[in-house]
Amino acid sequence: MTLIETLVSVKPGSALAEAMEKRGEILRLSEAAHDAVLLPRDPGGLSYGLRAALAARMARQNHNEALARHYDALVERAGEPAIAPLSAPGTIAQDPRVAEIVRHADRLTVAPREATRANIEALRASGVTDADIVRLSELAAFVNYQVRVIAGLALIGARQ
Amino acid sequence: MSEVVHAFTTKIPRWQPYVVPVDLETATEEQRAAMQVTPSNKGISPYVLTLAHDPESLTVRSPLFNLIMYGKDGLASSERELGATAASVVNRCVYCAAVHASRFISQTKRTDVIEAIFADGLDAELDEHLQAIFDFSARLSPTPPKATKADAQALADVGFSELESLDLVLSSAIFGWANRLMHTLGEPVAD
16 A cells, blocks of 8 residues: 555545545555655765655644654654654754755745745855755655645545 | 746747756766667757756656557547646746647637636636646646635545546646756747
């Protein structure tokens, strides 16, 4: 079962369960997308621990604690204890490069509409490469997609 | 002289990245595969060249996006486009809104619907069926999502099946993804 299916916990045999089965390929690709942003073969300048901590933080900013706990487990697995506190919204990083990454991750999650060219320049000035800027955007974009699929399906499943 | 487009429009702008896109000439094999570069497909857009910085994500994202937006059966294509437009209005992705509002219009001829959405945003008043779609998608889009059981029920009340409802969740949510790339990695310009 994919992570989205586990977290939506749809009633077996229900019309929604049947619909999700019909969209099984989409759910499988969503799981593959999860692996591509959390556990990529080439993490570039965004460590596995940082990716997982940011994902947990984004899930919390979206009020999805169950999803956040899934990412907490990945944080633990990564074994980067210095990064772990970032999984709580509002915390800041000491390292200026990581601090700028966290600021941008927050903006991508909470207020993407306010993003400007100046944000990208600030990331570059802190030593974040263009490839890592794209990696960070994909991570935030995916987690925010996943949060909405889970939230939407839970609402559909709850109606009578 | 190109000018940045700030207002919603159905005239599709050109997308210009803030970062330096991957150079097709020096792209790795993995990046070329992710961009689906073939002898007959050499016209790769600046957007795809930008996303090629993360080939593992791009490889999965393209088929996922296509299945959600252009998959057969289930929700009508124009209604997926309306869900995409609603998310793009919330996230103020002017480029995404232009592309998907235009598709909605070309499939439905309902220019009036898009005019209302671009003029009034989340307060747009639409007919009951389209209102249920627009409101559900728009309320699923902020952080944290604001959609309620009543919004989901409104879809059922206008005759949505579970499969159609699921398709609307997916087409709104995938724009929570697309908007966060398109609107934050570059800007729409009019030449």
